[in-house]
Amino acid sequence: MSINMDVITDISVALGKILYYFLESLLYKIIPKTKKNVAGEIVLITGAGSGLGRQLAIHFARLGAILVLWDINQEGNTETCSLAKENGGEKVFPYTCDCSNRQEVYRVADQVRKEVGDVTILINNAGIATGKFFLDIPDHMVEKSFLVNAISHFWTCKAFLPAMIKANHGHLVCISSIAGVCGINGLSDYSASKFAAFGFAESLFFELTMVKKTEVKTTIVCPHFINTGMFEGCTSKYPFLLPILEQEYVAKKIVNAILEEQVYLMMPKFLYIILILKQIISPKMLMALGEYLGVDTCMVSFKGRKKANELQTETEGKHQ
Secondary structure, X not given: OHHHHHHHHHHHHHHHHHHHHHHHHHHHHHXXXXXXXXXXXXXXXXXXXXXXXXXXXXXXXXOOOEEEEEXXXXXXXXXXXXXXXXXXXXXXXXXXXXXXXXXXXXXHHHHHHHHOOOOOEEEEOOOOOOOOOHHHOOHHHHHHHHHHHHHHHHHHHHHHHHHHHHHOOEEEEEEOOHHHOOOOOOOHHHHHHHHHHHHHHHHHHHHHHHOOOOOEEEEEEEEOOEOOHHHOOOOOOOOOOOOOEOHHHHHHHHHHHHHOOOOEEEEOOHHHHHHHHHHHOOHHHHHHHHHHHOOOOOOOOOOOHHHHHHHHHHHHHHHO
């Protein structure tokens, strides 16, 4: 009898919490959350030398944050530093760092702690895409995709999360992708690595909640393809449903999600419908939907392969 009562109690508590959080989420849809102040927060952005990382740096500079910019491209990173300062950034610290190299991540992280302080907002944004069909991807580029897009998140979080946990204050931001929740034709290595990044970030969110470090926030971002050099030339058959997103728009949405401490951000909102359909319809129906939306053919005209080929050549040169 006591066992049955325990079961009933557990179910009642669970249902009560589900109802509470459901009503809370509805309330926040009507009344937006109060945005937190990030002035003086130390914000580290990986992949800051161009694209989305650069736009995020500019936005946080305007908000008075202390910026730490990481990129393997020193020239691009220096340019981002200048732009951030032009947009109000008073304290901007650029560092050259190859996020795929664990020892280098730890070394530069130590340098950041000594020269700037403990990072309080970590944005794992660095990413690469080969844009090739599976059998055409060189082995070392498969490894590189995982090292940059997913495994680097382990090293950056190991470097900066302990201080956040100790202070019970911080924010982890994972830039995943639509390819991190739905497999995409022609992006097998990119998609798999972004799935890994999503899973890691979500696991950390639950882990931090379980150990009651609820003031260390998590935001996981899954946008459709962004108009950056990485996805240059990628097109959408029906842009009113799945548009190719502009960097400025995405950066603004991400910053807002961080300020409102949203856990999940998917862009556009039509992605939420696709995810629901993915769970309830057959794979053939999903393929038909993908064909209708142009997702199955978007990589065929992926001019961003030129960028990937340049990266491949550069990487091969380093291996020789």
